[in-house]
Amino acid sequence: MSNTETPAPESREIDVRAVAPAQRHPMVFEAYAQLAVGESLTVINDHEPRGLRDEFDREFAGAFSWDPVTPIEQEYRVRITKRASTALPRVVADTTALLGHVDSSTGGSIWQLEPGARDLDSNVIALPAGDEIGLHVGPNLDVLILVLQGSGQLQTELTVLDLQQGALVWLPRNAQRRFIAGTEGIRYLTVHHRKPTLNITAAPKRVD
Structure with missing residues (x-):
């Protein structure tokens, strides 16, 4: 019996601090689209990306997890994990x-x-x-x-x-x-x- 274990999916990192603001969100979403279910993407920014979080909630509500990592000086990190292969069906209005x-x-x-x-x-x-x-x-x-x-x-x-x-x-x-x-x-x-x-x-x- 083999003792070989399947390695855990790697968490990719993407640093958007040097990227023009208008290009940051599209870059993150493109990287997120390449993830397999269960894989994570760590985004490095110079501030808390609240607008990015709002956009993920609008596009993929319930289909991802959002885990802030302790910031270091001018580095704000958040780990985004893909929990489902597509956006989930949901109620959009009452x-x-x-x-x-x-x-x-x-x-x-x-x-x-x-x-x-x-x-x-x-x-x-x-x-x-x-x-x-x-x-x-x-x-x-x-x-x-x-x-x-x-x-x-x-x-x-x-x-x-x-x-x-x-x-x-x-x-x-x-x-x-x-x-x-x-x-x-x-x-x-x-x-x-x-x-x-x-x-x-x-x-x-x-x-x-």
Whole structure:
């Protein structure tokens, strides 16, 4: 019988003190992505990385452990251990509590899905009584809508649909739509594929 033991996974170290601030978090997340489950990454910084911790909580809540190591002079160290292979399913909002704190005159997006590494976008939209989102052509994306509270109407290219609490509505891509809130306003959840990131490029140089 062999007495050979499997060595414990090594903890990688990454020192971000000499790295530009805008590049620090992406560097840490890239290194974290390379870890196997159970492996750790020790981040060395010149201050307590609270913003990094907030970002890990947003992206990987429950899927990692965060263990500060005793700081030495200008070295602040934290050991991040990968506990699961992916982000974990989790509750991201309590719509009952959310809507319970929304003033009836509030309009616009009152909640958004936040994790950066996602394929979906989702929002809770509020329209006060009598307000509307004018007639327009929707994006090149299918959108699913669930009416959470209130009522209203959806004007399409040919018809007008009554919207009541609990209605689940499909908006085909590029379809014309106009939302009109009822006398109590309307609050609804939207879900669709994440829109492509807008890339701004410089105009081509003119050649005379």
